[in-house]
Each structure stands twice: as structure tokens, then as C-alpha cells.
Amino acid sequence: MRQSQHERSRRWKKSEQSGDSKDRWMITYADLITLLLIFFIIMYGMSRLDVEKYELVTQSLQHTFSSGNSIIAGGNGILDGSQSPDIHEDPGSGSAEADQSNQNGEEPLSERELAFRKQEEELQDLMKRIEAYVKDNHLQDQIHVADLPKGISITLSDRFLFDTGKAELKQGSAKTMAKLASLFKQLDTVISIEGHTDNQPIVRASKFKDNWELSGERALSVLRFFLDKEKLDPQHFQYAGYADTRPTGDNTTAEGRQKNRRVEITVLRQLQQ
Incomplete structure (x- = not known):
């Protein structure tokens, strides 16, 4: 059991x-x-994905990288010494913005940050003035102004600046070019001039070998006007010709090819040293 x-x-x-x-x-x-x-x-x-927040972050990064002190140019990159918050200043030399920040309990802005704010105000004022000039002179179909992350872009049609297949500025464009020069004199930044063409080959009668030469010579003509006739500082300029490699229109249509034949002048968001 x-x-x-x-x-x-x-x-x-x-x-x-x-x-x-x-x-x-x-x-x-x-x-x-x-x-x-x-x-x-x-x-x-x-x-x-929050699209609005993504665009804000993207623009902020583009603004930072386009305006930083480039390592390639011999600088120290984005985190250069000028961005250090340890800046010794005379107690009596603070700006109105810094005083306002102190009153609000915030840290005062650095000199570089204040310079960026000042430049942004100048760029916005420049854009408003150019837009008003274009409107008053009925040039909307010849000149287009846009605020891009890299700066204020001024696109001029080749019909406004040049005769077909040529790189010499038309006499009728001198007034507008002089107006732009007067506005550029007030700025302390780099201005980029770029020449563009359509994809049509150069005719044999032309003195230019190809569209690369034509686009480069057209950009150079605009640069020469600012330097030789308007006596602007050459250190504030750069130029290039891109032929048909950066189209904005459809090269298979006449309207698209006309849109591609242009000179772009961009006032960069970039502080001078």
C-alpha cells in the first residue's frame, strides 16, 4: 500500500x-x-514625418553650412573661434539687442550672431527693393527674384541682357545693372554670377567654341560691368559658366529653352572675414 x-x-x-x-x-x-x-x-x-519641422531643420542646416567659416578656404569650419561665447567686450559697448536679451533673462548674442541678423535684415531689404524696381519698370517677364536658402537670387533673361549668340551686354540693360550695383555697394557679402544656356549647339558662325564658353563669357560680361563701370570691390564677387548642365526648363520646348538661357546673380548668405 x-x-x-x-x-x-x-x-x-x-x-x-x-x-x-x-x-x-x-x-x-x-x-x-x-x-x-x-x-x-x-x-x-x-x-x-512633420513636414514643417523638417523644412525648418533643413533650412537651418543649410544656412549654417553655407555661412560657416569653410575649412577648405582655410578656416576652422562651423565651430570656429568667432562663434565662441567667451567674447570679452567693454561693458559700455553692448548693443541694444544684447541689452534687451539681458533684460529678458537670456544670454546675450555673440558678435557673429548679431552680424548674421544684420545681414539677414539687409538681404530682406534688398529683395524688397529689387521687387519694387522690377514691378515699377514692368520687368516681371525679364527679371525674377527669389529668396533661396543660399541667398537672394536674381535671375535675368538672356533676352534682356544679350543679343542671340552674343556675350556683350545690351545698351538697354545698363540702367537696371547700374541699379543693382548701387544696391550691392551697401552689402558686405559674396555675390555669385552664373551663366546658363540651353542645350542647342553653337552655330558655326559664332566666335564661341561651345555653350561652356558662351555661358562663361556672359557671366564675365556682367561681372566686368560691376567691376569696371560701377567700381565695385572684386573681392565680393565670383563667377562661373555652367552651359546647359543646370536647366530650369524643358529643353525640348522653345519656352523651356528660353527659360534656361539666363544669368543668375545670387547674393549669398555668407559673412566676409
């Missing part, structure tokens, strides 16, 4: 243990399902 009871007890314990071992896989399976659920919730949350 005792032996039978002992055997039954051993069998019950053995069956109980075997039952536990059979059910243990459910714990691992439940953990796996829970982790997968958490993973997909995280992936779903990351996939919901």
Missing part, C-alpha cells in the same frame, strides 16, 4: 514537471510577440 502511494506521488510530480516544461515555450513566444509589437509601434511613430 505504501509502495503504491509512493509510486503515484512520483508519477504525479513527473507529470506536473513535464507539463510545466511543455508550457514554457509560451513564455518565450509571448515575449517575442511583445517585442515585435513594440518594434512596429516605434517604426510607425518614426514614419510620421
